[in-house]
Amino acid sequence: MIYSFIPHHGEEPPISGTAGSGTIFFSGCNLHCLYCQNYEFSQLKQGREVEPEELALIMLKIQEEGVHNLNFVTPTHILPQILKALLLAIPKGLKIPLIYNTSGYELVSMIKMLEGIIDIYLPDMRYADSELAKNYSDALDYPKYNQTAVKEMQRQVGSAQFDASGIITRGLIIRHLVLPENISGTENIMRFIKEEISQDTYISLMSQYLPYYRASEFKEISRRLKNQEYQEAKDILQKYGLTNGWVQDSFGQERFAGVNIKQSLL
Numbered sequence: 397m398i399y400s401f402i403p404h405h406g407e408e409p410p411i412s413g414t415a416g417s418g419t420i421f422f423s424g425c426n427l428h429c430l431y432c433q434n435y436e437f438s439q440l441k442q443g444r445e446v447e448p449e450e451l452a453l454i455m456l457k458i459q460e461e462g463v464h465n466l467n468f469v470t471p472t473h474i475l476p477q478i479l480k481a482l483l484l485a486i487p488k489g490l491k492i493p494l495i496y497n498t499s500g501y502e503l504v505s506m507i508k509m510l511e512g513i514i515d516i517y518l519p520d521m522r523y524a525d526s527e528l529a530k531n532y533s534d535a536l537d538y539p540k541y542n543q544t545a546v547k548e549m550q551r552q553v554g555s556a557q558f559d560a561s562g563i564i565t566r567g568l569i570i571r572h573l574v575l576p577e578n579i580s581g582t583e584n585i586m587r588f589i590k591e592e593i594s595q596d597t598y599i600s601l602m603s604q605y606l607p608y609y610r611a612s613e614f615k616e617i618s619r620r621l622k623n624q625e626y627q628e629a630k631d632i633l634q635k636y637g638l639t640n641g642w643v644q645d646s647f648g649q650e651r652f653a654g655v656n657i658k659q660s661l662l
Contacts, residue, residue, distance in 0.1 A: 401418070401419065401420045401421070401454050401457075401458055402416075402418075402419055403415065403416030403417070403418055403419075403458070403461050403462075403463045404416055404417045404418075404419040404467065405417075407419075407467070408569060408600050408642055409562070409642065410556070410558055410562055410563055410564040411464070411465065411467070411495070411516075411518070411563075411564060411569075412464070413464045413561065413562070413563045414561075415461075415462050415463050415464050416461075416463050416464070417463060417464060417465055417467045417495070418455075418458035418459065418461065418463035418464075418465060418466045418467055418492070419467040419469055419497075420451075420454065420455070420458070420466070420467065420468055420469065421434070421437055421443075421469045421470070422437075422443075422468070422469060422470050422471055422473075422474055423437045423438075423441045423442060423443030424437075424438065424441050424470065424473055424474070425438040425439070425470045425472075425473070425499060426470075426472050426473050426499065426501050426535075427499045427501050427522075427533045427534070427535050428533055428534040428535075429532060429533045429609070430532050430533070430609060430610045430611055430613070430614065430617070431532070431575075431605070431606075431607060431608055431609055431610070431611040431617055432608060432609050433604075433606065433608045433609075434470075435608060435609040438470060439609065448477050448480040448481040448484060449481075449484060451477065451478070451481035452481040452482070452484035452485035452488070452490075453485075455481060455482070455485045455490055456485055456488060456489065456490055459489075459490060459491070459492050463492065464492065464493070464563050465492050465493040465494070465495050465515075465516065465564075466490070466492055466493070466494050466495065467495040467497050467518075468494070468495060468496055468497055469497045470497070470498070470499065471496060471497070471498065472498055472499070472501070472502060472506070475506060475509075479513070482494075482513070493515035493516055493564075493565055493566065494513065494514050494515050494516070495514070495515070495516040495517075495518055496510065496514045496516070496517050496518065496519075496549075497518045498517075498518070498519045498520070499519070499520050499522065500519035500520040500521055500522060500538075500542040500545060500546060501522075501533075501535050501538055501541055501542060502519070502541060502542070502545035503541065503545070504541075504544045504545050504547075504548050507545050507548045507549060507552075508548060510552075511552045514552075514553070515553065515565070515566050516553065516556075516564055516565075516566060516567060516568075516569070517546075517549035517552075517553060517567075517568045517569075518569050518571065519542070519545065519546055519549060519568075519570060519571070520542075520570075520571045520572070520573065521542055521543075521546060521570050521571070521572050521585045521588075521589070522538065522542070522572075522573060522580060523535075523538050523539060523542075523579070523580060523581060524539055524580070524581025524582075524583075524584035524585050524588075525539065525581050525584075526538060526539055526540070528579050528581070532575075532579065532614075532617065543588060543592070546568075546570065546593065547592060547593065549568050550568050550593050550594065550597075553566055553567050553568055554566070554567055554568065555567050555568060555594055555596045555597060555598065555640075556568060556569055556598040556640075567598070568593075568597065568598070569598045569599070569600060569641070570589065570593075570597055570598070570599050570600070571599075571600045571602060572585060572586075572599060572600070572601055572602065572629075573602045573604070573605055574601065574602065574603060574605065574621055574625060574626055574629045575605055575617065575621070576605065576616060576617055576619060576620075576621055576622070576625065577616045577617075577625075578625070578628075579616070579617065582628075582629045582632050583632050586599075586632050586633060586635075586636045586638055587636060589636070589638060590636045590637065590638060595636070595637055595638065596640055597638065597640065597641075598640045598641040599633065599638055599640065599641035599642075600641055600642050601629055601630065601633060601641065601642070601643045601644070602644055603621055603626045603643070603644040603645070604644055605620060605621045606620050607619060607620065626644075630643060
């Protein structure tokens with residue numbers, strides 16, 4: 397099932413650019429986050445069913461809009477259907493870069509299957525602690541699967557590469573949503589990125605957390621992020637020398653992530 401497909405202007409600057417990112421939002425998700433801001437389609441599974449043949453036509457239609465890339469949002473659970481649609485769309489002229497936009501809860505064996513197909517990986521690194529991942533997203537062992545998958549993504553496409561206009565053409569961008577009460581374990585994740593991925597990794601440090609869906613049922617996540625909590629996350633980036641990427645000093649009220657980390661740390 398798909399929920400919507402649009403030229404999206406709210407992604408990171410090198411993804412949305414000036415023409416937008418051609419996003420296809422798929423219904424369902426392999427995480428069950430209690431605070432999901434997209435819960436209508438990720439948890440409640442709103443949307444409509446399409447066959448691979450129609451999905452292929454949708455991909456081509458989006459390309460005709462002149463977008464910079466084709467952005468598959470929460471694709472993990474329907475990957476076989478997406479691959480079948482690509483087999484139909486590519487011979488008909490689909491050629492823009494493909495983005496795998498994922499929660500990061502992935503089997504490394506599945507990511508290996510995508511080598512040579514996906515140009516840009518856009519995974520979350522959501523939790524550093526398995527029990528917290530279980531409590532808030534029903535994803536025990538998230539860190540183990542997440543870390544091995546992201547390492548494989550880095551092996552395949554390397555750090556982000558950009559064209560002369562600053563639009564990403566290939567590579568890895570990691571998203572990290574800062575959660576209240578340090579539930580996301582920012583320091584452990586940033587240490588992992590520096591030591592196991594690359595200090596050159598582009599990171600989108602997100603401050604946009606709001607208590608959507610069922611978050612109001614749990615006191616510790618029933619509020620938005622505090623300024624101090626986000627500042628501490630930014631300080632951790634500086635501590636580990638991770639200066640490529642974007643921060644959300646506007647707390648998500650403007651564009652998705654419009655401030656360069658290096659500028660923010662000056």
